[in-house]
Each structure stands twice: as structure tokens, then as C-alpha cells.
Amino acid sequence: MDPQSAWEEMLAEIAAGDYHxxxxxxxxxxxxxxxxxxxxxxxxxxxxxxxxxxxCRYVCRKLMMIANSEGDHL
Known part of the structure; x- marks a missing residue:
């Protein structure tokens, strides 16, 4: 895994609204x-x-918590 690419892709997906x-x-x-x-x-x-x-852990856990509680309505 390339964690830097994964991090940057995750942030881009959040910005684009692709929470899944x-x-x-x-x-x-x-x-x-x-x-x-x-x-x-x-x-x-x-x-x-x-x-x-x-x-990284904080942001990932927070994203997962929000995604699990609100689905795609972030």
C-alpha cells in the first residue's frame, strides 16, 4: 500500500462527496x-x-463514525 496516495485519494473523495x-x-x-x-x-x-x-487515525475514525451514523448524508 502507498499510504500517501491513499490519504490524498481519501481527502479528494471527501471533497467530491464520495463518502463510500x-x-x-x-x-x-x-x-x-x-x-x-x-x-x-x-x-x-x-x-x-x-x-x-x-x-491520520483521528481523521479516518471520524470519517467512519460519521459515515456509519449518517450514511451518504454527510
Whole structure:
């Protein structure tokens, strides 16, 4: 997996309103991180892997929570 591409695709899908595909990317990213994979760079400023990991997990979990509670009505 290329976590950077997955992160950028997930954000693009959120911006386009394709929450189903965004949620699939979020699930993949969380699986990747849970298996010890390195995190994507989440912001333009270079942060430590720990910060990128925390930001990525938070955004992915929040997206999945919202998608599960509201479906495609985000």
C-alpha cells in the first residue's frame, strides 16, 4: 500500500462527496497503520511519524463514525 496516495485519494473523495470510497480508503489506512505501516504525511508541514499517525487515525475514525451514523448524508 502507498499510504500517501491513499490519504490524498481519501481527502479528494471527501471533497467530491464520495463518502463510500473515502470510507474504504479510511479502512485501508487504519489496517495499514494497525499492521505497523508508516503513516502518510498528513499536512504540508513535516511532522514526526507519531503526529502523522495520530492525525491520520483521528481523521479516518471520524470519517467512519460519521459515515456509519449518517450514511451518504454527510
Amino acid at each position: 470510497e473515502a470510507e474504504l480508503r479510511a479502512e485501508g489506512l487504519l489496517d495499514w497503520l494497525n499492521q505497523g505501516g508508516f503513516p502518510p504525511q498528513t499536512v504540508y508541514r513535516v511532522l514526526s511519524d507519531e503526529w502523522d499517525r495520530m492525525i
